[in-house]
Amino acid sequence: MKKTLTLSLFAFASLYGANVTLKEVNIEATLITEVAQNAQTSADVADALNKSVPSIDMSRRSAIANDIFIRGQKRDNISVDVDGTKIYGAGPNRMDPPVSHILANQIESIEVIEGPYDIENFGTLSGGLKIKTKKPSKETKGSLNLAFGSFNYKKVGATIGGGSKKVRVLLTSSIESSDQYKDGNGDTLTEQTRKKAPKPNQYKAQYLNSQAYTKRSLNTKAFIALVKNQELQLSYTANRSYNILYANGPMDAMHDYSDIYSIAYDIKKLSKIYKNLNIQYYYSSVDHPMSTMYRNASNMAAMDITNAMKSAMQGMKLKNTFLLGEYKFLAGLDTSKREWSGEYINTTTKAYKADSISETQTRNSALFAQLTKSYGDFDLTTGVRYDISKITNAKNFQEKSYTAFNANITAKYNLDNENKLFLAFGKASRVPDARELYFLKNGNVVGTPTLNQTTNNEVDFGFESNNNDFRLKLKLFYSMLQDYIYIKKGATHNAFYNIDANIYGTEVSGSYYISDNLTLDASASYKRGLKKAPLLGQNDKDLADIAPLRGNIALNYEYKNDSLATLEVQASDKWSNIDSDNGEQTLSAWGIVNMKLKHSVNKKFDFTIGVNNLLNANYATSNTYADLTLLVTGTTDAMLLNEPGRYLYTNLDFKF
Numbered sequence: 001m002k003k004t005l006t007l008s009l010f011a012f013a014s015l016y017g018a019n020v021t022l023k024e025v026n027i028e029a030t031l032i033t034e035v036a037q038n039a040q041t042s043a044d045v046a047d048a049l050n051k052s053v054p055s056i057d058m059s060r061r062s063a064i065a066n067d068i069f070i071r072g073q074k075r076d077n078i079s080v081d082v083d084g085t086k087i088y089g090a091g092p093n094r095m096d097p098p099v100s101h102i103l104a105n106q107i108e109s110i111e112v113i114e115g116p117y118d119i120e121n122f123g124t125l126s127g128g129l130k131i132k133t134k135k136p137s138k139e140t141k142g143s144l145n146l147a148f149g150s151f152n153y154k155k156v157g158a159t160i161g162g163g164s165k166k167v168r169v170l171l172t173s174s175i176e177s178s179d180q181y182k183d184g185n186g187d188t189l190t191e192q193t194r195k196k197a198p199k200p201n202q203y204k205a206q207y208l209n210s211q212a213y214t215k216r217s218l219n220t221k222a223f224i225a226l227v228k229n230q231e232l233q234l235s236y237t238a239n240r241s242y243n244i245l246y247a248n249g250p251m252d253a254m255h256d257y258s259d260i261y262s263i264a265y266d267i268k269k270l271s272k273i274y275k276n277l278n279i280q281y282y283y284s285s286v287d288h289p290m291s292t293m294y295r296n297a298s299n300m301a302a303m304d305i306t307n308a309m310k311s312a313m314q315g316m317k318l319k320n321t322f323l324l325g326e327y328k329f330l331a332g333l334d335t336s337k338r339e340w341s342g343e344y345i346n347t348t349t350k351a352y353k354a355d356s357i358s359e360t361q362t363r364n365s366a367l368f369a370q371l372t373k374s375y376g377d378f379d380l381t382t383g384v385r386y387d388i389s390k391i392t393n394a395k396n397f398q399e400k401s402y403t404a405f406n407a408n409i410t411a412k413y414n415l416d417n418e419n420k421l422f423l424a425f426g427k428a429s430r431v432p433d434a435r436e437l438y439f440l441k442n443g444n445v446v447g448t449p450t451l452n453q454t455t456n457n458e459v460d461f462g463f464e465s466n467n468n469d470f471r472l473k474l475k476l477f478y479s480m481l482q483d484y485i486y487i488k489k490g491a492t493h494n495a496f497y498n499i500d501a502n503i504y505g506t507e508v509s510g511s512y513y514i515s516d517n518l519t520l521d522a523s524a525s526y527k528r529g530l531k532k533a534p535l536l537g538q539n540d541k542d543l544a545d546i547a548p549l550r551g552n553i554a555l556n557y558e559y560k561n562d563s564l565a566t567l568e569v570q571a572s573d574k575w576s577n578i579d580s581d582n583g584e585q586t587l588s589a590w591g592i593v594n595m596k597l598k599h600s601v602n603k604k605f606d607f608t609i610g611v612n613n614l615l616n617a618n619y620a621t622s623n624t625y626a627d628l629t630l631l632v633t634g635t636t637d638a639m640l641l642n643e644p645g646r647y648l649y650t651n652l653d654f655k656f
Contacts, residue, residue, distance in 0.1 A: 054525035071505065100256070105145065115127060119384065136168035154176060216241075249630060290309065316334075332367070334368060406427055432453065478503075524552070
């Protein structure tokens with residue numbers, strides 16, 4: 001039996017690994033494969049990751065385009081890299097996070113980095129994602145995926161590619177849409193808003209039954225072998241989303257367009273020592289207008305508002321790989337320019353009102369290097385990165401300049417062929433973004449132009465055992481954050497503060513192979529975050545965004561032709577360690593049951609049927625920290641968005 005499903009060892013939690021196959025790139029990171037094949041209920045990468053990796057939690061923003069946390073960290077504290085290309089969303093309210101601009105059906109694998117252990121990418125403070133999309137091959141082949149689910153969910157996805165020794169091409173495309181999901185109480189997104197939000201923020205009658213979203217995507221690649229061992233790699237990805245409802249925010253997204261371009265030149269085997277040279281240029285852009293037009297508030301001229309946000313990122317990266325005896329050496333240069341701007345306009349007249357973010361540029365240049373060497377049973381890797389960054393703003397706010405020296409070292413000890421230990425130390429920094437420095441609202445400078453960059457000093461320890469009977473992986477971490485950027489609830493001017501804080505926790509995952517056909521899978525994570533001191537005028541030392549103990553357990557039965565039946569439970573403890581001074585609320589414990597059957601008819605066709613949240617539980621997983629602008633209910637609490645109720649789905653996969 002294939003023992004590729006990653007599982008975790010905790011009895012009352014839920015199976016993250018049932019939807020995505022996990023493999024280990026090394027003991028301190030996780031490689032997720034088969035993302036496209038197993039994204040059963042939408043192309044939302046955040047949802048797939050949340051169900052796959054114990055260290056990742058999801059921030060529910062809508063029916064699609066949700067955000068992620070890695071060990072309680074989000075926004076610029078984690079980096080997202082797609083085939084070497086950096087991408088940032090445009091919305092300050094995380095309505096289009098980076099992971100929403102790449103779809104599951106385009107992905108070959110995702111490497112999840114937990115901690116400050118990536119020296120190749122700018123701003124990997126506390127973790128990151130390295131997403132690899134599908135590559136073209138010489139063999140002509142294709143696939144067609146049809147998906148249907150509750151709430152009128154529909155998806156059609158197709159991939160076709162092929163070529164020769166000289167030229168290989170690949171085309172992947174998809175379209176999907178869904179009506180509003182219903183929570184365990186039977187309320188749609190607009191009904192949740194009607195029950196919880198003030199009248200001006202509720203939806204107009206004609207939009208109560210609107211679709212939740214429509215999403216179209218295209219990814220195309222061409223790899224051209226100009227001469228032996230040299231290849232030109234061209235890539236373009238387009239994402240087009242329309243009319244996305246964000247029920248617990250004051251605005252909805254009229255559309256969300258992104259374009260990602262990449263051109264790379266790769267040379268292998270230059271000499272016995274010089275193994276690889278890769279140079280890449282990339283450009284990504286996002287157009288993201290948010291509007292009140294669906295809400296009652298837009299009937300009032302002063303509230304008929306669109307916040308038209310745009311972002312762009314371009315950069316160049318040069319990487320060189322050498323083999324110096326028993327040493328593997330990587331050296332490179334990384335440069336980038338991030339642009340971000342937004343303006344409030346009248347939705348009806350299109351007249352300019354004011355800037356939300358005046359055009360801001362963040363320029364970065366960096367040198368990085370990494371050395372790997374084995375000493376008997378010890379494997380040692382050390383990396384360094386030196387960053388120089390400069391931030392300028394069109395409104396003549398003060399320029400900001402930062403330098404940072406990032407470094408890490410990881411030691412792995414192979415006790416034997418089945419058991420390993422690792423110990424890692426890392427330091428990384430990230431600069432403030434344009435929202436944190438310069439965001440404007442109602443004429444006030446909500447940003448804080450004097451912010452320092454944030455630095456994370458972290459230690460990680462882990463153990464892994466892998467044998468014929470079981471597989472177990474345990475990780476512990478302690479993160480010390482200096483000048484962590486934090487927002488204060490209710491502040492209308494300079495709302496962002498630098499604070500010191502600590503986050504610590506553990507993640508455990510494992511598999512027990514009951515028989516050749518039956519496997520027990522489980523995983524769990526726990527973390528705790530504390531400020532060293534409360535914000536001025538406050539008393540709460542709890543750090544926001546730190547989800548409670550969560551986990552999974554699943555029973556998997558594999559039978560003929562790699563077919564698989566899964567029964568799983570996902571569960572969370574009560575969320576009671578909250579930053580109540582800054583908007584978080586106590587959330588109840590929850591547990592759900594999921595079932596899935598994936599049946600392979602033959603090598604060319606398989607189908608999947610399943611049900612999520614079988615018992616139709618009503619629950620919320622995302623809290624309400626003031627870092628997000630959310631609607632206020634009848635009290636002073638921000639509006640929670642409940643998760644979907646019972647969800648039935650089927651997928652049909654054809655290969656040719």
